[in-house]
Amino acid sequence: MNQKIIPYNLMRSNIKKIYIQIKDGKVIVRAPRRFSEKQIDEIVRKKQNWIEKSLQKSQKRQERRAQYTQEEFIQIIEEDVKQLMQVTGLKPKRVRIKEITYAWGTCSSKQNITINQKLICYPKEVIRYVILHELAHLKYMNHSKEFWNLVETYMPEYKKIKKALKE
Numbered sequence: 174m175n176q177k178i179i180p181y182n183l184m185r186s187n188i189k190k191i192y193i194q195i196k197d198g199k200v201i202v203r204a205p206r207r208f209s210e211k212q213i214d215e216i217v218r219k220k221q222n223w224i225e226k227s228l229q230k231s232q233k234r235q236e237r238r239a240q241y242t243q244e245e246f247i248q249i250i251e252e253d254v255k256q257l258m259q260v261t262g263l264k265p266k267r268v269r270i271k272e273i274t275y276a277w278g279t280c281s282s283k284q285n286i287t288i289n290q291k292l293i294c295y296p297k298e299v300i301r302y303v304i305l306h307e308l309a310h311l312k313y314m315n316h317s318k319e320f321w322n323l324v325e326t327y328m329p330e331y332k333k334i335k336k337a338l339k340e
């Protein structure tokens with residue numbers, strides 16, 4: 174068995190379980206006071222593979238840099254929205270750009286679309302895909318077959334782009 178222990182920051186608090194978290198490329202372990210350091214080490218060691226993978230992912234994410242100025246980014250979005258609205262005939266009430274943590278874009282039941290500010294670090298075709306994806310939600314509020322067919326109609330290579338977004 175691999176005995177290497179990954180360095181981590183230990184935080185004690187009044188919780189019931191041990192939580193391992195990756196934040197800004199660091200490993201943070203939150204543990205209840207009743208656990209000894211040896212016990213915590215043991216748990217961290219068992220989770221080593223997951224921790225290493227998460228660290229790699231987190232580093233990759235941190236390395237991403239903005240590819241455009243904010244002005245350029247807004248312009249790319251505005252042009253794509255305009256163009257995709259024309260070809261699809263789908264019209265959102267409002268499109269805004271905001272930093273969100275749980276998705277690349279959202280489409281509300283009020284037909285407002287939000288595009289994630291973090292996409293400033295991604296190539297243009299990725300930004301276009303997210304816009305198309307959210308526009309398609311104006312017609313299908315789900316990820317049904319019909320939804321993906323609609324996306325594919327206007328972006329036949331969407332699967333490749335979708336994959337790139339997950340990295």
Ligand SMILES: [Zn+2]
Binds near residue numbers: 306310
């Ligand atoms: Zn969706």
